[in-house]
Amino acid sequence: MDLIAALRRICGENAVQDGAEAGGLGRDATGKYHWRPLAVVRPRDTAQVSAVLQLAGQNGVSVVPVSGNTGLNGGTRAEGAIMLSTERMNRIRDIDPAARTATVEAGVILQTLHEELAPLGLGFPMTFGARGSARIGGILSTNAGGSNVLRYGNMRALCLGVEVVLADGRVMNLMSALHKDNTGYDLRDLFIGAEGTLGIITAAVLKLSPLPRAHVTAVVAMARLEDALSLLNALQAASGGGVEAFEYMPDIYMDRLARYRPDLLPPITTGPVNLLIEAASTAPALSDPGPEGAPPLRDAIETVLSDAMEAGQITDAAVASSDAQRRKMWEMRESAAEITLNELPIVDTDIAVPLGAVAEYLDRMRARITKLDPQARIMIVAHLGDGNVHYTVYPSRDDDGLQNDLRQAISEEAVALGGSFSAEHGIGVSKLPTMAALKDPVALDVMRVIRQALDQQGILNPGKTIPK
């Protein structure tokens, strides 16, 4: 086929697969989505991406960018399309420790970046379970969140500049390393989170942070979720806004953890509500051991926890006293995908509600699920500090209609409480019906006209993000 030959001329003989070989790559990390790509191409640089897009446009063939392929909503489905993998564009072009920036290509794996930065005393404060596979291009295209958004923000907050190849192959250079740049519209943030439907991000300038001098990590058991917000506020006040993670693992999560990962025994007597809490600081006066031994940050957190225990809000708590203990606490939380997405049928979602509304949301949902499917089992894990709940249901039977009803209920209740039906996982294909039903129709129309204006043929990741 001529197109395949032309792709090989652009990217090199070994960088293009088609036929059965390409077919074997037509799936994502969830196992829910399968497709037959026309070809899989692995360009080495921006110029090759540009040439592939020009060729695709001339042939009216769609192009779907794929990075780590760890998304959960089918955003990389590429039926009959060219899958454009970023994996060979994996250079860290520059790290500037004084300016605290890293310039990276789209194929750099998140964990690789973490590992390069650590010896410099720097971090890129974006982290989540799939960090060993997820690549910067995909992380940007989904505006990823994760466990530290509370402190550092999502990918938009952590990115200073991007390079983007447009649908017609033109390269847009927005590779600024500046913290202030008001020269026209915010195109950077328009392309971040656009799931590859407006352009393909090929490189970025990322904002780094000094690694904390001290972490205080704790797991805590509580009886009532309603008490969690006042605990968070007390911890923020005591640490000067130093809470980096505030993660929720209910009893049903801990039960499942005990079943699938018995090696991860929690160091506390768990309760209906269990929290993984981490505070950190770079200030020596907070982080370095004080006259009585412990860093003031640790004293401050322990005081809040013991006050909360005396007040009856907390039933048990353990503060990590070594890095190994800290890691084990994190592993409990980061096993979420492994232990919750391992069963079918499944309805897994990602909603957010205002902080004060999480308990009410869970109450309302329990009632709605019981009506829709009395035998369904519920699974929950949450970035509670962001109001972001990964709400999962295992329905009692494999029935598309029931699954859609469950999905819709989960989204509707979130929006009814002023929330979002996709907090961090994006839209892809699985949330298109929800997007059509619940997103402001004027906003949807604005998205449509922008997409149409930038990709008139509609060849970039078609059928994603925006419902018809």
Next chain:
Amino acid sequence: MDLIAALRRICGENAVQDGAEAGGLGRDATGKYHWRPLAVVRPRDTAQVSAVLQLAGQNGVSVVPVSGNTGLNGGTRAEGAIMLSTERMNRIRDIDPAARTATVEAGVILQTLHEELAPLGLGFPMTFGARGSARIGGILSTNAGGSNVLRYGNMRALCLGVEVVLADGRVMNLMSALHKDNTGYDLRDLFIGAEGTLGIITAAVLKLSPLPRAHVTAVVAMARLEDALSLLNALQAASGGGVEAFEYMPDIYMDRLARYRPDLLPPITTGPVNLLIEAASTAPALSDPGPEGAPPLRDAIETVLSDAMEAGQITDAAVASSDAQRRKMWEMRESAAEITLNELPIVDTDIAVPLGAVAEYLDRMRARITKLDPQARIMIVAHLGDGNVHYTVYPSRDDDGLQNDLRQAISEEAVALGGSFSAEHGIGVSKLPTMAALKDPVALDVMRVIRQALDQQGILNPGKTIPK
């Protein structure tokens, strides 16, 4: 005239001015820009804004939104257009202390918001000299920066949701109060900073912060600007990233201050380089007086300053020991507009370069200015912690060609060092030639197609932001 009558039917008899009365309002705070508006209208709510835009569209008349009218680049010039003032849409709809959000209308004055929040122990950490006049709508439409961007970010970082009226009068509701919401393109940030060319922002949800428990404010004199970055890094390390402001006032600025504001005598022997530094914390362990009296934050800052003095980097320093002293230090810096924009002819600009490049930028500029106009005088004041320099030149003669050459040189050198020709003031009309010359042409084209797609008639603030 029928249009005026129709505007009166929409907004009320007293909310519309035309003729000479409107003409008297056709100017901005700089005194550089004058125009004759067709009418000035003051809608009371979003529905009236929508009706005005529909009417304008039917009549092919342009609409220019105006808030505090304190911009410096002519962004509110409204020759022959309807000036739409936000001043009557000035309600603070809601303040939620637990969730730390404020829901405000576009006409709320920044300082009014500060004053409403203070008794609650909360702040909205956006501040600059014009805060007593500037209104939220304009602050959002220019993505304002100011003196605390270093710590809290610009308006995009401080805004969770917006309500926008589109060119055709439709209302887009993006009034989310969520920290995580990945439901499609980032339309919010597209409209923030668009200078009213894509839609009119009528309301917003803003992110609040707890007021610091302690401020440490200092003025410092140095011999060499090259030493400032290492001082900033040392202060950040000592305070745990607590530096909120790091402002640069060179000797030429202090001389001008002494001339126009002799009441603001600096508490130090000034040098070639003078800095206003502020660090703050909400952590009790840093902010509250320690066993030796002073808060650890103050000890930490004073230690850095005395080390720098011993190392010969600093020649003099004073730390404010009362709120009155702190205010006086800030007044020195915030008099900038008053004491530097009071002379004609003037070329006032707003560039940013990477942090490490400021000293080189100033050196290069001095050489270029000397060649262009040996008698020109230079005036500088800078948000040094952001690499953001307000570079002003008083040319020796009133000559448009010379002024354009100076403006171009100032921008070119910034871009040559990886910087921006508009850090926080935006484009308006005065920077259109620079935008045409120096912005990535693909990015310009993307802006054009987006504007065209959202406002086909081109009635929203025409002739601004994007060059022809």
